[in-house]
Amino acid sequence: MSNVKLSKIAFPNRNLGKRRAWILFPKFLFGKGFIGLATFFIIFTSYTFSKDIIVSPNTNISSIKQAIELSQNGDRIIIKKGYYKEHNIIIDKSIQLIGEDYPELDGEKIDDIIIIKSNNVYIKGIVVKNSGSSSMKDIAGVRFDNVKYCTIEDSRFYDNFFAVYLAGSSFCTVKYNIIKSNAQNETSSGNGIHLWKCENITIENNEISGHRDGIYFEFVTDSKIISNISRWNLRYGLHFMFSNGDTYEKNYFSNNGAGVAVMYTKDVSMIDNRFEDNWGPNAYGLLLKDISFSTIERNTFKKNTVGIYMEGGTSLNVNHNSFIENGWALKVLGDCTDDSIKYNNFIGNTFDVSTNSSISVNLFNGNYWDKYKGYDLNKDGIGDVSYRPVSMFSMIVEKTPETIFLLRSIIVDILDIAEKVAPVFIPETLVDNNPSIYEISNREQITNNPTGTASQQITGNK
Structure with missing residues (x-):
């Protein structure tokens, strides 16, 4: 042989x-x-004494399924450059699947392409494209099915329903992959990287675009999302539900239909991410709904309809972030309690803070507001006059959105001046008593380059 x-x-x-x-x-x-x-x-x-099995077109081992049948635990299957029309490739042994010069696995729009059913499987350097699609079944390019200690890296996924799908799996890694599709609508498309009921998963340095959601977590615990680029997806760059104890940091989310959503969750760390250019009537940089005991630090929210939308947030630390040129930097609804919003920069936003309540039980302290007109007589860098970031006009727009056309009119200026002199309508307790005179240096880990860290590392890895 x-x-x-x-x-x-x-x-x-x-x-x-x-x-x-x-x-x-x-x-x-x-x-x-x-x-x-x-x-x-x-x-x-x-x-x-494991062995290498070579797969190459026009040889005695010309299909990946055939190679897997011949393999044993510990073997390595090397796939030579070529074009392989295969689907429902079941990996039920602890093996490696290594591509040379990115061989193409074409599922011909029929069904799943690769299904991993064994622990300790390692896949690298392949192209997976044209999985099937279905409204009844979650069909994927590569599916991890109740496994542990599996990895797929440095691979490319094109035009799959779900690209990478993990269910009931733990201690697995998805890294350095390029994942692209051309989804036209939400009902007929799947997610780039989809996790359901998993734990201790690492999603790192992937570039995802053109799917329904770039990354999707549901019932996922103790996992990490690090240095990914997720953009131009139909709905969310990251969609996150019922998933506790997770961390996402140093990611770049831009031009997604509705931004990023984190919902029904606790104990999440969101650090050093960038949320940019998410525009639309229901688009946010970051949507937080019914989450608690979580940290949002050192992120940049730039040019979004809403930087952060907070509904039902409890005991959140929103500190050391930068809100730049958003429509609304922060929308904090009245059911948010015991949240700490400190040492952030608010620069060039149409509205810095908006709320639907006349009472606030959240702490605003030490933030830099570019609209602040106070003074600092003792030169300690802290304004001597408190700052109320909610304008009367922002509350009017919240109740009657059509009034936004008055934004640049003198009527708005008169209303805001009158309200600051004799506050009646704006929340009396929503106040920053120690506004910073100077812009705060909030460390940013991801550069302004929209191709960012992930693309550079993916390219370098090849």
Whole structure:
């Protein structure tokens, strides 16, 4: 069989199998005598004498399914550059699937393309395209089905219903992938990276566009979303529900239909992300609904209809962020309680803060407001006069959106001056008692380059 070569490869760390075997050696040898020794040699040889299986068009092993049938745990399947029309490729062994020069796996719009059903599967360097689609079934380019310790990296996904789909899985990684589709409407499209009922998953340095939601989390715990680019998706760049204890940081979300949504969740960290250019009647940089005990820090919200929309938020720390050139920087509804909004920059926004309540039980403190007209006599960098960021006109627009056409008129200026002199309508308790005179230096991890960290690292990895 010329396409099968013996090697000493079991997993991405080629010495892993040997190391495990030697660690187990004393226990088996001395604890169980001859049986232990025999077991040791079985384990040792199974990890050490794994083999490479070469898949190439027009050879005796020309399909990936055929190679998987010939493989055993620990083997590596190397797919040569070429075009492979296959679907429902089931990986039920702990193997590696490695592409050379990005071989193309074309599902021909029929069904799932790859289904992973074994732990410890590693996939790298392939093109997965043209999965099937269905309104009754979530069909994917690559599906992780109740598995652990699996990875897909440095691969490309084009025109799939769901690109990468993880269900009931844990300790898996999806990184350095390019995921693109051309979804036309929400009902006939799936998500780029979709997780359901998973834990300890890492989603890192992927570029996702053209799907319904770029990244989707539902019932996902203790997972990380790091340094991804998610843009030009029909609905959300990131859609996040019932998922506790997760972190997303250093991501770039832009030009998504409705921005990013985090809902019905607690204990989430949102740090060093950029939310930009999300415009529309129902578009937000970040939508927070019924979340609690979470952190939103060092993010940039720029040129969104609404920077952050907060509904039912409890015990949130919204600190050290920058809100730049948004329609509304913050919309904080009356059912938000015990939230801390401190040390943020509000620059060039049409409205800095809007609310639908006459009472606020949230803390605003130490923020920089470019509209602040106070003074600092003792030169400590803190304004000597408190600042009320809610304007009367913003409350009028909240109740009657059609009045927005009066925005640049002298009537609005007169209303706001009158309300500041004798506050009646704006919330008396929504006030920053220590406004910063100077813009606050909030560290930003992602540059203004819209191709950002993820694209550069994906390209570099190739």
